[in-house]
Amino acid sequence: MSCVEQGAALSVEGLEWGPRPGLRLVRNIGFSIGPGSRLAIIGPNGAGKTSLLRCLYRAVQPIAGRIEVDGVDLWAMTAREAAKTIAVVLQEMPGDFPFSVRDVVMMGRIPRREGMRGWTERDRNQVAHALDHLDLAHLARRQFATLSGGEKQRVLIARALAQEPRIIVLDEPTNHLDIRHQLEIIELLKRLKLTIVTTLHDINLAAEFATDVAIITEGRLAAFGSPEEVLRPSALSTAFGVHATAHAAAEGYASRFSFSLPPAEASSSRISLFRSTGDIR
Numbered sequence: 423m424s425c426v427e428q429g430a431a432l433s434v435e436g437l438e439w440g441p442r443p444g445l446r447l448v449r450n451i452g453f454s455i456g457p458g459s460r461l462a463i464i465g466p467n468g469a470g471k472t473s474l475l476r477c478l479y480r481a482v483q484p485i486a487g488r489i490e491v492d493g494v495d496l497w498a499m500t501a502r503e504a505a506k507t508i509a510v511v512l513q514e515m516p517g518d519f520p521f522s523v524r525d526v527v528m529m530g531r532i533p534r535r536e537g538m539r540g541w542t543e544r545d546r547n548q549v550a551h552a553l554d555h556l557d558l559a560h561l562a563r564r565q566f567a568t569l570s571g572g573e574k575q576r577v578l579i580a581r582a583l584a585q586e587p588r589i590i591v592l593d594e595p596t597n598h599l600d601i602r603h604q605l606e607i608i609e610l611l612k613r614l615k616l617t618i619v620t621t622l623h624d625i626n627l628a629a630e631f632a633t634d635v636a637i638i639t640e641g642r643l644a645a646f647g648s649p650e651e652v653l654r655p656s657a658l659s660t661a662f663g664v665h666a667t668a669h670a671a672a673e674g675y676a677s678r679f680s681f682s683l684p685p686a687e688a689s690s691s692r693i694s695l696f697r698s699t700g701d702i703r
């Protein structure tokens with residue numbers, strides 16, 4: 423038995439969303455990814471990445487456009503059906519969350535629970551499998567609040583897996599993790615056979631992880647395609663307002679990028695930094 427189901431195709435067309443009339447944070451976004459794809463959504467702060475994710479996991483209803491999972495309109499599904507299909511891993515988790523690791527992972531089974539019945543053998547098996555898959559079995563009795571950031575992130579991914587979704591949506595899953603734990607999370611997500619949609623701030627991690635990359639700027643899709651097509655110095659420089667340089671990578675690895683402020687800005691920000699500290703030389 424496995425808690426890892428097959429991923430679903432995801433298709434987005436003409437998507438528009440904003441929190442109030444006159445403010446659009448997601449503007450005419452469209453793309454398609456196949457089952458088992460890994461989509462990295464990148465873009466500058468405030469570009470609308472989280473807003474787009476919120477549309478994709480049905481936290482907010484688009485003003486216009488369509489989201490289809492394996493050809494089925496996300497908003498034609500019941501809320502329960504949508505929750506069974508798409509699992510979400512968000513960053514925020516209260517620090518004083520008074521639950522054990524097993525309890526947190528068991529919460530992933532809630533959309534699959536029928537009525538008021540207790541947990542079934544299948545629920546328990548799926549949770550055990552998810553804990554094993556994320557190498558968390560030895561931590562099952564620990565209080566979630568006592569875990570390190572990397573361990574917490576693994577628990578939240580295990581909870582998503584226990585849900586038996588077709589798609590997992592993650593918002594910055596590597597935030598606050600050291601380099602080793604970032605790489606571990608990325609490798610772990612790559613091993614899942616599900617469709618994965620995640621925002622990532624680290625372009626090099628995105629290059630390592632993704633089968634598809636979307637660049638979002640000012641709510642719009644600035645570029646979409648394979649990492650090789652999209653992650654080019656010119657596109658990255660324009661999207662982020664930096665000077666991006668690609669470096670040849672070792673065989674079998676995606677190319678690596680380094681970033682700096684454009685020369686004119688670098689010297690002016692140096693001046694303003696010295697001015698702000700009163701240390702002008």
Ligand SMILES: Nc1ncnc2c1ncn2[C@@H]1O[C@H](COP(=O)(O)OP(=O)(O)OP(=O)(O)O)[C@@H](O)[C@H]1O
Pocket residue numbers: 441447465466467468469470471472473474
């Ligand atoms: N409900 C809301 N009401 C008003 N403004 C909002 C709302 N939600 C988001 N915003 C604003 O919309 C912009 C896009 O926000 P969003 O969180 O989608 O960006 P992001 O690309 O995920 O940013 P970051 O990389 O910094 O997390 C931001 O300027 C944000 O402050």
